[in-house]
Amino acid sequence: MASTNQSPFYQKAEEKFLAAQTDEERITYLEEMIRECPKHKSSEKMLANLKTRYIKLKKKIETEKKTKKSSGKVGIKKEDLQAVIVGKTKTGKSSLISLLTNAKPEISSHEFATKTPVIGMMNYNGVPIQLIEVPAIESEYYDRGIVNSADTVLILITDLSQISEIEKIIERAPGKRIILFGKTDLLSENEKRKISATLQSRKYNFLLISSKTKENIEQFKEKLFQSFGKIRIYTKEPGKEKSNRPIILLPDGSVRKVAEKILKGFSSKIKETRIWGPSSKYPGQVVGLNHKLKDMDIVEFKTR
Ligand SMILES: Nc1nc2c(ncn2[C@@H]2O[C@H](COP(=O)(O)OP(=O)(O)O)[C@@H](O)[C@H]2O)c(=O)[nH]1
Ligand SMILES: [Mg+2]
Structure with missing residues (x-):
């Protein structure tokens, strides 16, 4: 599209059109270009050209809108919570x-x-x-x-x-x-x-x-x-601070569940488990793998 002998308004619109990131933007600038395009004989072909582009783009946007609407969930990955x-x-x-x-x-x-x-x-x-x-x-x-x-x-x-x-x-x-x-x-x-x-x-x-x-x-x-009806369990290693990121379990989740969430098969390597928090009788209580945990418990695993 030769635009060298077009008005500065047309040229501005064309610049914006070329820099546009979305079809919605493109269509607004295309409208502007059509408006600014001279309506005399020598520009007839150019104007027709612009109008064809406009119609094509409009159709494209319309079909995209329709497909998006019917499958609105596409693109949203559902997280745990x-x-x-x-x-x-x-x-x-x-x-x-x-x-x-x-x-x-x-x-x-x-x-x-x-x-x-x-x-x-x-x-x-x-x-x-x-x-x-x-x-x-x-x-x-x-x-x-x-x-x-x-x-x-x-x-x-x-x-x-x-x-x-x-x-x-x-x-x-x-x-x-x-x-x-x-x-x-x-x-x-x-x-x-x-x-x-x-x-x-x-x-x-x-x-x-x-x-x-x-x-x-x-x-x-x-x-x-x-x-969400879930509980938060913090884990720790002996002599270290508890983790910042809790493990999320269903209510009454066991010590075994926590271990298996850390690593599959990990529960068989545990020598001793100590707990702190709401499900413990006293801080640092030693419990077995079947012990049921409560929200905000801290669990310490000893592996050797
Ligand atoms: N006073 C007050 N205005 C708020 C509050 N939250 C939002 N607004 C105003 O309400 C208008 C609509 O807010 P927006 O978050 O866009 O609402 P939405 O349409 O529900 O997404 C804006 O003018 C906000 O500044 C609030 O807690 N207090
Ligand atoms: Mg809003």
Whole structure:
């Protein structure tokens, strides 16, 4: 496409078009090029050319959108502990996921800013937890598949009336539910008390939080971990500090389970096991391989 004798506006648009990273960007600049292309006889061929490209690109984007929609889960690898954040638009989902994880979605005062699921990893005292922000429930981009496969569903609301609306939509989701009443920095103590009393009376598992002031964010992390129904076991070698990363087990997991999670066959090499923490009668108690562990126990293995 010879553009040397085109207007500077056209040339600018073409420059942007050539530098564009996505088809969405390309199409906006292509539109601009069509607009800026002179409409006289000598440019007729060029204009027709641009229009053909425009139509082709538009079709490509459309088909990509369709295939993405029908297989929305593609590309999300489910981690061991996974929670999704659902809620209406502008309730603070993106703010929460960007506070808790490495994900940096657009935070916006505009509606429906998040159009694809946002995935982030959170590190809670060495426990990796995957958090996913699902596009707002009332948007066409809401993804039921991801919500149905999550271990825990976080219902983020800014008004009590939103609960029943969301509950209808997530009816089939088998995950545990936690209600998060957000933006509490905008509420008075009295308003917060009333909301808590209502949620309590309806027997919800809930917390009042603010991403802005970080109110109850630490409590939320612990509640989230508890919702998965797993226990954390820290291991140590004799004379050394306990590990930073706990081993995650189902409740009542045994000492043998921990050993086998460290390395297959490891349990047969253990000469002695000592434990500290909630399942021990006293610090450093010697136990057998069948001993049942509790959340936050520390296990020390002696192999020779
Ligand atoms: N006061 C206050 N505003 C918040 C809080 N969290 C989010 N917001 C604001 O609410 C708007 C929507 O936030 P966003 O995270 O994009 O919501 P989303 O649409 O649910 O993802 C933005 O203007 C945020 O700055 C909060 O804890 N307190
Ligand atoms: Mg968002």
